Amino acid sequence: MKNIVPLFIIAVFAFGLSGQRAHGQEVISTIDAGNLAISIAGGGTVVSLDMGSVYRIVVVNGATQFNIYINARTGDVVRVSTIPFSGIVDPSLVPVTGVFGAEDPAAGMPSVSMYTFFVNAVSGEFRFPLIGLVNIAMDDHSGLHLGLLNQNMGALSGLQAGAVNVIGGNLSGVQFGIVNTTMRSAYGVQFGAINTAGGAISGGQAGVVNIAANDLNGGQAGFLNFARGSMSGLQFGLINYAGTNAAGVQLGFINFAHSVEDGLPIGFISIVRHGGYRAFELGFSEFFPRILGLRLGVERFYTTLSVASDSDTHGRHYSQNIAAGFGLGTIIPIAGPVFFNVELNHFSGITARTTDQAALGGRGRHSHHRNRREYRIPVQTMSLTPHLGLNVGRVSLVAGPSLTWRWNSGEDNAEPNFGVMRHDADNGSTVVIGARAGLRFRF
16 A cells, blocks of 8 residues: 555645545545556546556646656656646546656656657756757756747746747747747747737737737737736837736827826827727817817827818819828816817818819810819928817817918918918918817717
8 A cells, every 4th residue: 555645645735635626526546556546526447557657647726737747666756747727637647658758767757758850859857958840848948949849838948949939837038939829927028920928928029919918017019019918118019909007108000008097108099998088179270160180099198180171262263172180289287177288280181173164265175164173282281289278078178379380282372261470481381370279079
Protein backbone atom coordinates (compact mmCIF):
# COMPACT_ATOMS: atom_id res chain seq x y z
CA MET A 1 0.00 0.00 0.00
CA LYS A 2 3.07 2.23 -0.14
CA ASN A 3 2.05 3.50 -3.57
CA ILE A 4 -1.28 4.82 -2.36
CA VAL A 5 0.14 7.46 0.01
CA PRO A 6 1.87 9.93 -2.39
CA LEU A 7 -1.20 10.27 -4.64
CA PHE A 8 -3.40 10.90 -1.60
CA ILE A 9 -0.95 13.58 -0.43
CA ILE A 10 -0.99 15.42 -3.77
CA ALA A 11 -4.80 15.41 -3.77
CA VAL A 12 -4.79 17.03 -0.33
CA PHE A 13 -2.08 19.48 -1.45
CA ALA A 14 -3.98 20.62 -4.54
CA PHE A 15 -7.52 20.72 -3.26
CA GLY A 16 -7.51 20.13 0.46
CA LEU A 17 -9.30 16.77 0.18
CA SER A 18 -8.61 13.27 -1.09
CA GLY A 19 -11.08 13.50 -3.93
CA GLN A 20 -10.47 15.54 -7.10
CA ARG A 21 -13.20 17.09 -9.23
CA ALA A 22 -13.58 17.23 -13.01
CA HIS A 23 -16.74 18.85 -14.43
CA GLY A 24 -18.28 18.73 -10.95
CA GLN A 25 -17.66 14.97 -10.53
CA GLU A 26 -15.36 13.60 -7.84
CA VAL A 27 -12.33 11.69 -9.12
CA ILE A 28 -10.56 9.36 -6.65
CA SER A 29 -7.36 7.64 -7.85
CA THR A 30 -5.17 5.05 -6.12
CA ILE A 31 -2.13 3.03 -7.20
CA ASP A 32 -1.75 -0.50 -5.89
CA ALA A 33 0.48 -3.30 -7.21
CA GLY A 34 1.05 -1.60 -10.52
CA ASN A 35 -2.60 -0.86 -11.21
CA LEU A 36 -4.40 2.50 -11.17
CA ALA A 37 -7.94 2.53 -9.87
CA ILE A 38 -10.06 5.53 -10.99
CA SER A 39 -13.47 6.13 -9.45
CA ILE A 40 -15.72 8.87 -10.91
CA ALA A 41 -19.08 9.52 -9.22
CA GLY A 42 -19.56 5.92 -8.18
CA GLY A 43 -18.33 4.34 -11.42
CA GLY A 44 -14.80 2.97 -11.73
CA THR A 45 -12.15 1.58 -13.97
CA VAL A 46 -8.72 0.01 -13.54
CA VAL A 47 -5.77 0.94 -15.77
CA SER A 48 -2.70 -1.26 -15.85
CA LEU A 49 0.58 0.61 -15.35
CA ASP A 50 3.97 0.00 -16.89
CA MET A 51 6.22 -0.03 -13.84
CA GLY A 52 9.07 1.57 -15.82
CA SER A 53 7.15 4.65 -16.89
CA VAL A 54 6.20 8.07 -15.59
CA TYR A 55 2.48 8.82 -15.98
CA ARG A 56 0.57 12.10 -16.13
CA ILE A 57 -2.85 12.51 -14.53
CA VAL A 58 -4.97 15.47 -15.61
CA VAL A 59 -7.19 17.05 -12.94
CA VAL A 60 -9.37 20.13 -13.42
CA ASN A 61 -10.36 22.58 -10.69
CA GLY A 62 -12.39 25.48 -12.03
CA ALA A 63 -10.41 27.22 -14.76
CA THR A 64 -7.12 25.50 -13.87
CA GLN A 65 -5.83 22.20 -15.23
CA PHE A 66 -3.37 20.35 -12.97
CA ASN A 67 -0.85 18.01 -14.60
CA ILE A 68 0.35 15.53 -11.93
CA TYR A 69 3.34 13.37 -12.89
CA ILE A 70 3.61 10.02 -11.05
CA ASN A 71 6.41 7.47 -11.12
CA ALA A 72 4.60 4.14 -11.52
CA ARG A 73 7.50 2.15 -10.11
CA THR A 74 7.79 4.03 -6.83
CA GLY A 75 4.38 5.67 -6.59
CA ASP A 76 6.07 9.02 -5.97
CA VAL A 77 4.63 12.27 -7.26
CA VAL A 78 7.34 13.65 -9.56
CA ARG A 79 6.01 17.09 -10.40
CA VAL A 80 2.85 19.24 -10.48
CA SER A 81 2.25 21.93 -13.11
CA THR A 82 -0.75 24.07 -14.05
CA ILE A 83 -2.07 25.46 -17.33
CA PRO A 84 -5.38 27.16 -18.30
CA PHE A 85 -8.19 24.64 -18.67
CA SER A 86 -8.93 24.11 -22.37
CA GLY A 87 -12.48 22.83 -21.83
CA ILE A 88 -11.69 19.13 -22.35
CA VAL A 89 -10.57 16.78 -19.57
CA ASP A 90 -9.48 13.14 -19.72
CA PRO A 91 -9.44 11.64 -16.20
CA SER A 92 -7.27 8.69 -17.24
CA LEU A 93 -3.55 8.53 -16.67
CA VAL A 94 -1.44 9.22 -19.75
CA PRO A 95 2.01 7.63 -20.02
CA VAL A 96 4.61 10.31 -20.57
CA THR A 97 6.65 7.82 -22.60
CA GLY A 98 6.02 8.65 -26.25
CA VAL A 99 5.26 12.26 -25.42
CA PHE A 100 8.53 13.28 -23.83
CA GLY A 101 10.50 10.20 -24.89
CA ALA A 102 12.33 7.64 -22.77
CA GLU A 103 11.89 8.06 -19.03
CA ASP A 104 14.42 7.75 -16.27
CA PRO A 105 12.47 6.30 -13.33
CA ALA A 106 15.48 6.63 -11.09
CA ALA A 107 15.67 10.34 -11.71
CA GLY A 108 11.92 10.64 -11.45
CA MET A 109 11.70 13.32 -14.18
CA PRO A 110 10.85 13.06 -17.89
CA SER A 111 13.70 13.89 -20.23
CA VAL A 112 13.61 15.63 -23.61
CA SER A 113 11.93 13.49 -26.20
CA MET A 114 13.03 15.36 -29.27
CA TYR A 115 15.33 18.23 -30.20
CA THR A 116 16.17 18.78 -33.84
CA PHE A 117 16.26 21.80 -36.07
CA PHE A 118 12.91 20.70 -37.51
CA VAL A 119 10.68 19.73 -34.56
CA ASN A 120 11.53 20.42 -30.92
CA ALA A 121 9.35 19.24 -28.01
CA VAL A 122 10.61 19.81 -24.49
CA SER A 123 9.49 19.89 -20.87
CA GLY A 124 9.53 22.91 -18.61
CA GLU A 125 12.90 21.94 -17.17
CA PHE A 126 14.62 22.46 -20.52
CA ARG A 127 16.33 25.85 -20.28
CA PHE A 128 18.02 26.11 -23.65
CA PRO A 129 16.70 28.07 -26.67
CA LEU A 130 14.31 26.29 -29.02
CA ILE A 131 15.39 26.84 -32.62
CA GLY A 132 13.59 24.92 -35.36
CA LEU A 133 10.63 24.88 -37.71
CA VAL A 134 8.23 23.77 -34.95
CA ASN A 135 8.95 24.45 -31.27
CA ILE A 136 6.75 23.06 -28.48
CA ALA A 137 7.27 23.61 -24.76
CA MET A 138 4.99 21.42 -22.65
CA ASP A 139 4.96 23.66 -19.57
CA ASP A 140 6.33 27.00 -18.40
CA HIS A 141 9.47 27.99 -20.26
CA SER A 142 12.08 30.73 -20.17
CA GLY A 143 14.26 31.74 -23.07
CA LEU A 144 14.02 31.92 -26.85
CA HIS A 145 11.59 30.27 -29.28
CA LEU A 146 12.71 30.83 -32.88
CA GLY A 147 10.85 29.01 -35.63
CA LEU A 148 7.95 28.90 -38.04
CA LEU A 149 5.49 27.69 -35.36
CA ASN A 150 6.12 28.29 -31.66
CA GLN A 151 3.79 26.94 -28.99
CA ASN A 152 4.25 27.17 -25.23
CA MET A 153 1.68 25.28 -23.18
CA GLY A 154 2.36 27.28 -20.02
CA ALA A 155 3.77 30.73 -19.33
CA LEU A 156 6.71 32.16 -21.25
CA SER A 157 9.41 34.50 -20.03
CA GLY A 158 11.46 35.47 -23.02
CA LEU A 159 11.02 35.86 -26.79
CA GLN A 160 8.90 34.06 -29.36
CA ALA A 161 9.74 34.88 -32.98
CA GLY A 162 8.01 33.09 -35.84
CA ALA A 163 5.06 33.11 -38.20
CA VAL A 164 2.63 31.82 -35.55
CA ASN A 165 3.32 32.19 -31.83
CA VAL A 166 1.02 30.76 -29.13
CA ILE A 167 1.36 30.91 -25.33
CA GLY A 168 -1.04 29.01 -23.08
CA GLY A 169 -0.26 31.08 -19.99
CA ASN A 170 1.09 34.56 -19.36
CA LEU A 171 3.63 36.35 -21.52
CA SER A 172 6.53 38.12 -19.87
CA GLY A 173 8.58 39.30 -22.79
CA VAL A 174 8.06 39.71 -26.54
CA GLN A 175 6.13 37.96 -29.30
CA PHE A 176 7.18 38.81 -32.86
CA GLY A 177 5.42 37.23 -35.83
CA ILE A 178 2.43 37.27 -38.14
CA VAL A 179 -0.06 35.86 -35.61
CA ASN A 180 0.68 36.25 -31.89
CA THR A 181 -1.63 34.79 -29.25
CA THR A 182 -1.34 34.81 -25.47
CA MET A 183 -4.16 32.95 -23.75
CA ARG A 184 -3.74 34.89 -20.53
CA SER A 185 -2.20 38.26 -19.67
CA ALA A 186 0.69 39.88 -21.52
CA TYR A 187 3.42 41.72 -19.65
CA GLY A 188 5.45 42.87 -22.59
CA VAL A 189 5.02 43.59 -26.28
CA GLN A 190 3.38 41.82 -29.23
CA PHE A 191 4.49 42.75 -32.77
CA GLY A 192 2.58 41.18 -35.66
CA ALA A 193 -0.32 41.36 -38.10
CA ILE A 194 -2.80 39.93 -35.56
CA ASN A 195 -2.05 40.25 -31.84
CA THR A 196 -4.34 38.78 -29.20
CA ALA A 197 -4.14 38.65 -25.41
CA GLY A 198 -6.77 36.62 -23.55
CA GLY A 199 -6.28 38.67 -20.40
CA ALA A 200 -4.97 42.11 -19.53
CA ILE A 201 -2.04 43.85 -21.22
CA SER A 202 0.69 45.74 -19.43
CA GLY A 203 2.86 46.78 -22.33
CA GLY A 204 1.91 47.20 -25.95
CA GLN A 205 0.61 45.71 -29.18
CA ALA A 206 1.61 46.85 -32.68
CA GLY A 207 0.00 45.33 -35.77
CA VAL A 208 -2.97 45.41 -38.11
CA VAL A 209 -5.43 44.02 -35.53
CA ASN A 210 -4.72 44.30 -31.79
CA ILE A 211 -7.04 42.68 -29.23
CA ALA A 212 -6.94 42.77 -25.44
CA ALA A 213 -9.69 40.67 -23.86
CA ASN A 214 -9.34 42.61 -20.60
CA ASP A 215 -7.75 45.89 -19.48
CA LEU A 216 -5.07 47.70 -21.46
CA ASN A 217 -2.33 49.50 -19.57
CA GLY A 218 0.06 50.66 -22.25
CA GLY A 219 -0.42 51.20 -25.98
CA GLN A 220 -2.00 49.76 -29.10
CA ALA A 221 -1.07 50.86 -32.62
CA GLY A 222 -2.79 49.38 -35.67
CA PHE A 223 -5.71 49.43 -38.08
CA LEU A 224 -8.11 48.09 -35.41
CA ASN A 225 -7.37 48.42 -31.69
CA PHE A 226 -9.73 46.68 -29.26
CA ALA A 227 -9.63 46.65 -25.45
CA ARG A 228 -12.58 44.88 -23.88
CA GLY A 229 -11.90 46.38 -20.46
CA SER A 230 -10.56 49.78 -19.46
CA MET A 231 -7.83 51.57 -21.41
CA SER A 232 -5.03 53.53 -19.78
CA GLY A 233 -2.41 54.71 -22.23
CA LEU A 234 -2.71 55.25 -25.99
CA GLN A 235 -4.74 53.74 -28.81
CA PHE A 236 -3.52 54.87 -32.24
CA GLY A 237 -5.25 53.55 -35.33
CA LEU A 238 -8.10 53.81 -37.79
CA ILE A 239 -10.64 52.35 -35.34
CA ASN A 240 -10.14 52.39 -31.55
CA TYR A 241 -12.42 50.70 -29.02
CA ALA A 242 -12.42 50.75 -25.20
CA GLY A 243 -15.10 48.55 -23.63
CA THR A 244 -15.29 50.39 -20.30
CA ASN A 245 -13.44 53.53 -19.22
CA ALA A 246 -10.87 55.24 -21.44
CA ALA A 247 -8.35 56.90 -19.14
CA GLY A 248 -5.84 57.58 -21.90
CA VAL A 249 -5.80 59.02 -25.40
CA GLN A 250 -7.61 57.57 -28.41
CA LEU A 251 -6.20 58.92 -31.67
CA GLY A 252 -7.90 57.62 -34.79
CA PHE A 253 -10.51 58.06 -37.48
CA ILE A 254 -13.26 56.44 -35.39
CA ASN A 255 -13.05 56.21 -31.59
CA PHE A 256 -15.50 54.45 -29.28
CA ALA A 257 -15.47 54.29 -25.49
CA HIS A 258 -18.05 53.29 -22.92
CA SER A 259 -16.99 56.23 -20.76
CA VAL A 260 -14.16 58.77 -20.54
CA GLU A 261 -13.04 60.17 -17.20
CA ASP A 262 -9.42 61.28 -17.46
CA GLY A 263 -8.95 60.42 -21.14
CA LEU A 264 -9.39 62.20 -24.44
CA PRO A 265 -10.69 60.85 -27.78
CA ILE A 266 -9.29 62.65 -30.82
CA GLY A 267 -10.65 61.66 -34.22
CA PHE A 268 -12.95 62.34 -37.11
CA ILE A 269 -15.78 60.59 -35.24
CA SER A 270 -15.59 59.97 -31.48
CA ILE A 271 -18.48 58.28 -29.68
CA VAL A 272 -18.57 58.11 -25.88
CA ARG A 273 -21.59 56.20 -24.66
CA HIS A 274 -21.74 57.57 -21.09
CA GLY A 275 -20.61 61.11 -20.34
CA GLY A 276 -19.87 62.05 -23.95
CA TYR A 277 -20.98 65.11 -25.89
CA ARG A 278 -23.47 64.52 -28.73
CA ALA A 279 -25.57 67.31 -30.20
CA PHE A 280 -27.38 68.42 -33.37
CA GLU A 281 -27.24 72.12 -34.23
CA LEU A 282 -29.35 74.39 -36.42
CA GLY A 283 -27.47 77.63 -37.05
CA PHE A 284 -26.37 80.41 -39.38
CA SER A 285 -23.27 82.48 -40.14
CA GLU A 286 -22.31 85.48 -42.27
CA PHE A 287 -21.71 83.25 -45.32
CA PHE A 288 -24.31 80.51 -44.81
CA PRO A 289 -27.82 81.31 -43.56
CA ARG A 290 -28.63 77.61 -43.15
CA ILE A 291 -26.30 75.25 -41.28
CA LEU A 292 -27.03 71.76 -39.97
CA GLY A 293 -24.29 70.27 -37.78
CA LEU A 294 -23.48 67.18 -35.70
CA ARG A 295 -21.09 67.36 -32.74
CA LEU A 296 -19.43 64.24 -31.29
CA GLY A 297 -16.83 63.63 -28.60
CA VAL A 298 -16.49 65.02 -25.09
CA GLU A 299 -16.92 68.60 -23.95
CA ARG A 300 -13.16 69.04 -23.58
CA PHE A 301 -12.69 68.16 -27.26
CA TYR A 302 -15.23 67.36 -29.95
CA THR A 303 -15.52 67.36 -33.74
CA THR A 304 -18.21 68.87 -35.93
CA LEU A 305 -19.65 67.55 -39.20
CA SER A 306 -21.81 70.10 -41.01
CA VAL A 307 -23.68 70.87 -44.20
CA ALA A 308 -24.64 74.43 -45.19
CA SER A 309 -26.44 76.18 -48.02
CA ASP A 310 -26.92 79.63 -49.51
CA SER A 311 -28.58 81.07 -52.61
CA ASP A 312 -28.03 84.28 -54.54
CA THR A 313 -29.42 86.07 -57.63
CA HIS A 314 -27.45 88.55 -59.74
CA GLY A 315 -29.54 89.70 -62.72
CA ARG A 316 -30.16 86.60 -64.81
CA HIS A 317 -27.68 84.49 -62.84
CA TYR A 318 -28.98 82.26 -60.04
CA SER A 319 -26.47 80.52 -57.75
CA GLN A 320 -27.09 77.77 -55.23
CA ASN A 321 -24.19 77.16 -52.82
CA ILE A 322 -23.92 73.90 -50.89
CA ALA A 323 -20.99 73.39 -48.52
CA ALA A 324 -19.65 70.57 -46.37
CA GLY A 325 -17.84 71.43 -43.17
CA PHE A 326 -15.57 69.90 -40.56
CA GLY A 327 -14.43 71.49 -37.32
CA LEU A 328 -13.06 71.20 -33.81
CA GLY A 329 -14.45 72.59 -30.60
CA THR A 330 -14.15 72.76 -26.83
CA ILE A 331 -16.59 73.74 -24.07
CA ILE A 332 -15.46 75.40 -20.84
CA PRO A 333 -18.05 75.69 -18.04
CA ILE A 334 -18.35 79.18 -16.51
CA ALA A 335 -21.11 79.11 -13.91
CA GLY A 336 -24.20 76.95 -13.72
CA PRO A 337 -25.79 76.64 -17.17
CA VAL A 338 -23.48 79.25 -18.75
CA PHE A 339 -20.46 78.07 -20.71
CA PHE A 340 -17.76 79.35 -23.05
CA ASN A 341 -17.39 77.58 -26.41
CA VAL A 342 -14.63 77.98 -28.99
CA GLU A 343 -14.85 76.39 -32.45
CA LEU A 344 -12.70 76.27 -35.58
CA ASN A 345 -14.69 75.30 -38.69
CA HIS A 346 -13.77 74.83 -42.34
CA PHE A 347 -16.34 74.83 -45.15
CA SER A 348 -15.80 73.80 -48.75
CA GLY A 349 -18.59 74.88 -51.09
CA ILE A 350 -19.92 73.69 -54.41
CA THR A 351 -21.88 76.18 -56.49
CA ALA A 352 -24.55 75.38 -59.09
CA ARG A 353 -24.91 78.50 -61.27
CA THR A 354 -27.82 78.81 -63.71
CA THR A 355 -27.84 81.42 -66.50
CA ASP A 356 -30.94 82.49 -68.47
CA GLN A 357 -29.53 82.49 -72.04
CA ALA A 358 -32.65 83.87 -73.67
CA ALA A 359 -32.72 86.88 -71.39
CA LEU A 360 -29.10 87.58 -72.32
CA GLY A 361 -29.99 87.51 -76.03
CA GLY A 362 -28.38 84.18 -76.86
CA ARG A 363 -28.30 83.42 -80.59
CA GLY A 364 -26.67 81.15 -83.08
CA ARG A 365 -25.97 77.50 -82.39
CA HIS A 366 -26.69 77.97 -78.66
CA SER A 367 -29.90 79.94 -79.06
CA HIS A 368 -32.09 76.85 -78.42
CA HIS A 369 -30.59 76.52 -74.91
CA ARG A 370 -32.74 78.64 -72.66
CA ASN A 371 -30.74 77.92 -69.46
CA ARG A 372 -27.16 76.89 -68.86
CA ARG A 373 -25.90 75.37 -65.59
CA GLU A 374 -22.33 75.38 -64.34
CA TYR A 375 -20.79 73.71 -61.30
CA ARG A 376 -17.80 75.26 -59.57
CA ILE A 377 -15.97 75.21 -56.24
CA PRO A 378 -15.79 78.95 -55.79
CA VAL A 379 -15.39 79.40 -52.03
CA GLN A 380 -13.46 77.98 -49.08
CA THR A 381 -13.89 79.43 -45.59
CA MET A 382 -12.08 78.98 -42.29
CA SER A 383 -13.81 80.46 -39.23
CA LEU A 384 -12.77 80.95 -35.62
CA THR A 385 -15.80 81.48 -33.40
CA PRO A 386 -15.83 82.20 -29.64
CA HIS A 387 -19.35 81.50 -28.36
CA LEU A 388 -21.20 82.14 -25.19
CA GLY A 389 -23.73 79.43 -24.44
CA LEU A 390 -26.68 78.73 -22.19
CA ASN A 391 -28.00 75.26 -21.32
CA VAL A 392 -31.71 74.80 -20.78
CA GLY A 393 -32.30 71.12 -20.17
CA ARG A 394 -31.06 69.27 -23.24
CA VAL A 395 -31.20 72.42 -25.39
CA SER A 396 -28.34 74.89 -25.73
CA LEU A 397 -28.31 78.36 -27.26
CA VAL A 398 -24.94 79.62 -28.54
CA ALA A 399 -23.96 82.90 -30.18
CA GLY A 400 -20.82 84.94 -30.74
CA PRO A 401 -18.62 86.83 -33.18
CA SER A 402 -16.68 85.03 -35.90
CA LEU A 403 -13.43 85.74 -37.70
CA THR A 404 -13.58 84.20 -41.18
CA TRP A 405 -10.91 83.89 -43.86
CA ARG A 406 -12.48 83.33 -47.28
CA TRP A 407 -10.58 82.36 -50.43
CA ASN A 408 -11.92 81.51 -53.89
CA SER A 409 -10.92 79.25 -56.73
CA GLY A 410 -13.41 80.75 -59.20
CA GLU A 411 -13.60 84.06 -61.01
CA ASP A 412 -16.10 85.73 -58.70
CA ASN A 413 -15.90 86.35 -54.97
CA ALA A 414 -18.65 84.85 -52.84
CA GLU A 415 -20.03 87.75 -50.85
CA PRO A 416 -20.96 87.50 -47.15
CA ASN A 417 -24.59 88.13 -46.27
CA PHE A 418 -23.57 90.49 -43.47
CA GLY A 419 -20.50 91.56 -41.58
CA VAL A 420 -19.06 94.08 -39.18
CA MET A 421 -15.77 94.51 -41.01
CA ARG A 422 -14.25 93.28 -44.25
CA HIS A 423 -10.72 93.39 -45.63
CA ASP A 424 -9.80 92.24 -49.14
CA ALA A 425 -6.23 90.95 -48.85
CA ASP A 426 -5.88 90.12 -52.55
CA ASN A 427 -7.99 88.86 -55.45
CA GLY A 428 -10.06 85.98 -54.08
CA SER A 429 -8.95 86.27 -50.45
CA THR A 430 -10.96 88.17 -47.86
CA VAL A 431 -11.08 88.47 -44.07
CA VAL A 432 -14.55 89.11 -42.63
CA ILE A 433 -15.66 89.75 -39.05
CA GLY A 434 -19.22 88.54 -38.72
CA ALA A 435 -21.33 86.50 -36.33
CA ARG A 436 -22.63 83.02 -35.81
CA ALA A 437 -25.46 81.57 -33.72
CA GLY A 438 -27.13 78.22 -33.26
CA LEU A 439 -29.60 76.08 -31.37
CA ARG A 440 -28.26 72.72 -30.18
CA PHE A 441 -30.16 69.61 -29.13
CA ARG A 442 -28.10 67.22 -27.00
CA PHE A 443 -28.88 63.53 -27.11
